[in-house]
Amino acid sequence: MMKIKILLTLVCSVLLASCYAQLPTDSTADKMLVYQLGNGGWPKQLEDKSVVDYALPLTPELLGKIKSTRDLHATFDNKATSREVVYLIKAFKKTQNQAYLKAAQKGLDYILMAQYANGGWPQYYPDKALYRSEITYNDDAMINVLNILQDIATKKNDFEVVDPAYIKKAEKAIARGIDCILKTQVKQNGNLTIWAAQYDKDLMLPAKARNFEPTSLSTSESVGIVRFLMRISNPSPQIKTAISAAVKWFDANKIVGYRFDRATDPQTKVKTAALVADNTSTVWARFYDLDKNTPIFGDRDNSIKLRMEDLAPERRNGYAWYGNWAQKLIEKEYPKWLTANGSK
Incomplete structure (x- = not known):
């Protein structure tokens, strides 16, 4: 009886592994998973100041640089974080690969966490050096984020796939964001x-x-x-x-x-x-x-x-x-x- 149970477990494991192996993937999305920082955001530059480039192969040297990049490098500048969230949502819609949706939603958590009480978003979070903590419209940093939240609230541009719990969160963040826009x-x-x-x-x-x-x-x-x-x-x-x-x-x-x-x-x-x-x-x-x-x-x-x-x-x-x-x-x-x- 024990041998039968072990055999069944092995068969199930093989079948499960086979299913995952056949799950469609997106090479750029896979790289985005690697670049994502622990706080859910993405950097525009790595610790050594090299620019994030998803066209580059993930060599051992590059993987080492990515691993050494601290959470302080998470930013909304140059479309960082917003670019990845949008791409991963579309990749999930196309492949149904849950890893992409999970990473995108972790990015959404970072976006919501970074918003100030007055409704604004900084250029970087949590880094407060220089002008990085200022409310930042520059290069559309804050607006890129608000457009994502608006897509969630209205279920547009493939964002209907996110957990419905994000809709209320997005609506509240948008209301604060608009209040900031009007005041500034x-x-x-x-x-x-x-x-x-x-x-x-x-x-x-x-x-x-x-x-x-x-x-x-x-x-x-x-x-x-x-x-x-x-x-x-x-x-x-x-x-x-x-x-x-x-x-x-x-x-x-x-x-x-x-x-x-x-x-x-x-x-x-x-x-x-x-x-x-x-x-x-x-x-x-x-x-x-x-x-x-x-x-x-x-x-x-x-x-x-x-x-x-x-x-x-x-x-x-x-x-x-x-x-x-x-x-x-x-x-x-x-x-x-x-x-x-x-x-x-």
């Missing part, structure tokens, strides 16, 4: 404008980041904020006002007839960033003075220039100082939103 929209003489790229986590006032990222109004990030707010069903009067005020600011401060380009000097063959005349193009500067709405440009020496041409060559040519970020928003997306929300 910059006012000039009582009039709402757009947003800064980052804010002091306690005072909720605009703050600087790197030397060349001064305290300022930030156009690229503000477009992302408006697009997120336009996703909200049955928006409150406060949300509607915030959206309309931002679009009004974008329209008033657009630079018509130019595009941002890097022209090549025919003699030196060096490319130099410049505004080039183009009557088909509309652009905005990346940063504007908080009070005057004039374009400003930060240099590595912490100085602020009023002309891009006055920057040191490395900074002039190493940053997106202008872009057409708001063009589609104000010409197509906002009118469509107005119609959908009974404003036209």
